[in-house]
Amino acid sequence: MTLSSYEAKDLFQWLTNKEDILVLDVRNQKDFSRFQVESPYPFNMQNVSYYDFMEIEDESVAKVPRDKPVRIVCAKEGSAKYVGEILVEHGFEDVRYLTGGIKTWGNLLVPKTIHDGDNYSLFQFIRPGKASCSYGLCSGGEIMFFDPSRNVDFYLDFAKSKGCKVIKTFETHLQADYIAGSRQIAEQTGADFFGGVDFEGTKAGHKSVTDNEIHTFSQGGSDVKVLFTPGHTPGSLTFIVDDTYMISGDTVLIQSIGRPDLGGQVDQWAVLLFNTIRKVAQLDDSLLVLPGHYSSWSEADKDLHFCLPFNQVKERNKEVFSIRDEKDFIQYIKDNMRAQPEEYALIRLANGNMEQYDLEKQEELDLGKNECAATAYAKAQAAKEN
Numbered sequence: 361m362t363l364s365s366y367e368a369k370d371l372f373q374w375l376t377n378k379e380d381i382l383v384l385d386v387r388n389q390k391d392f393s394r395f396q397v398e399s400p401y402p403f404n405m406q407n408v409s410y411y412d413f414m415e416i417e418d419e420s421v422a423k424v425p426r427d428k429p430v431r432i433v434c435a436k437e438g439s440a441k442y443v444g445e446i447l448v449e450h451g452f453e454d455v456r457y458l459t460g461g462i463k464t465w466g467n468l469l470v471p472k473t474i475h476d477g478d479n480y481s482l483f484q485f486i487r488p489g490k491a492s493c494s495y496g497l498c499s500g501g502e503i504m505f506f507d508p509s510r511n512v513d514f515y516l517d518f519a520k521s522k523g524c525k526v527i528k529t530f531e532t533h534l535q536a537d538y539i540a541g542s543r544q545i546a547e548q549t550g551a552d553f554f555g556g557v558d559f560e561g562t563k564a565g566h567k568s569v570t571d572n573e574i575h576t577f578s579q580g581g582s583d584v585k586v587l588f589t590p591g592h593t594p595g596s597l598t599f600i601v602d603d604t605y606m607i608s609g610d611t612v613l614i615q616s617i618g619r620p621d622l623g624g625q626v627d628q629w630a631v632l633l634f635n636t637i638r639k640v641a642q643l644d645d646s647l648l649v650l651p652g653h654y655s656s657w658s659e660a661d662k663d664l665h666f667c668l669p670f671n672q673v674k675e676r677n678k679e680v681f682s683i684r685d686e687k688d689f690i691q692y693i694k695d696n697m698r699a700q701p702e703e704y705a706l707i708r709l710a711n712g713n714m715e716q717y718d719l720e721k722q723e724e725l726d727l728g729k730n731e732c733a734a735t736a737y738a739k740a741q742a743a744k745e746n
């Protein structure tokens with residue numbers, strides 16, 4: 361057998377088809393525990409560092425089961441290829457290495473159709489490596505994006521595949537956990553980039569919005585209403601599409617709400633968030649929530665969409681939605697707080713175009729799962745630490 365390669369999208373396909381493969385991650389244990397491949401379903405994964413394959417080859421090879429196709433993951437590609445060659449020499453039959461390394465998994469976007477009607481189509485782009493979602497809304501040969509990530513080529517190719525011109529791109533807030541793509545998309549396509557007050561004083565080149573303003577396509581399609589929903593950040597926005605969908609950024613999540621402590625002003629931002637949650641709770645129960653993040657695949661429906669009616673979201677999060685007192689809310693937030701990754705301050709600077717990083721630095725900053733939820737992930741982290 362000869363060694364062959366695969367791409368991140370192949371891996372997503374195998375995992376979601378529940379194929380019986382082994383994902384062999386050959387990065388060191390520290391990098392592996394910081395960020396690793398996740399699937400909606402249980403799967404076999406093993407971490408044996410490529411150093412071990414170099415130093416104690418036979419022992420390391422013996423750890424790898426021979427009864428499954430082996431799909432190797434490493435940081436950049438080279439060490440996965442190296443380990444793959446060793447396994448092939450040892451008689452393994454079906455071995456492949458990930459082209460471009462784990463960062464390609466981190467950047468992977470998976471498009472899902474949320475609505476495909478005569479008037480407009482709405483797509484959710486799931487980023488499994490970040491546990492985040494961005495959106496595309498198409499109508500009459502035009503497309504608007506919401507919270508695109510830095511994999512700009514993906515969005516431009518997607519627009520092209522739908523025969524659409526990019527007319528607008530929106531950011532729900534100044535993201536702290538990933539490098540946003542709106543600025544670059546706007547630069548490359550001439551589309552307008554809209555953002556809230558988070559972007560004031562930055563060099564992001566955004567156009568500002570007002571509360572309740574309506575965005576439209578040139579002809580027909582769905583309306584997009586902008587709502588000011590400060591709290592996760594002071595300028596957080598929510599977009600209501602066709603009075604049917606709520607693109608909620610990190611304000612309302614399917615599990616939990618967006619944490620308001622990322623800016624280092626937890627008391628002030630928590631008050632904003634408290635008022636926002638009270639206001640948002642009055643919106644129509646039948647709105648379908650399309651979040652900016654998720655904590656785990658358990659929040660997805662059977663078609664692997666992250667989309668849930670608002671009344672069910674409120675039910676799942678009644679611990680938060682039932683708080684009536686501002687002080688109790690602040691206490692609740694504080695009880696759930698934990699440190700944020702150091703990179704977040706740098707990512708904010710990148711997203712405000714206040715600092716320019718080279719490609720390698722961008723990739724380094726951008727890798728890893730989000731930590732935007734106020735509760736669920738906190739619990740998972742705490743469980744890990746104990």
Ligand SMILES: [Fe+2]
Nearest residue numbers: 535536610732
């Ligand atoms: Fe966020």
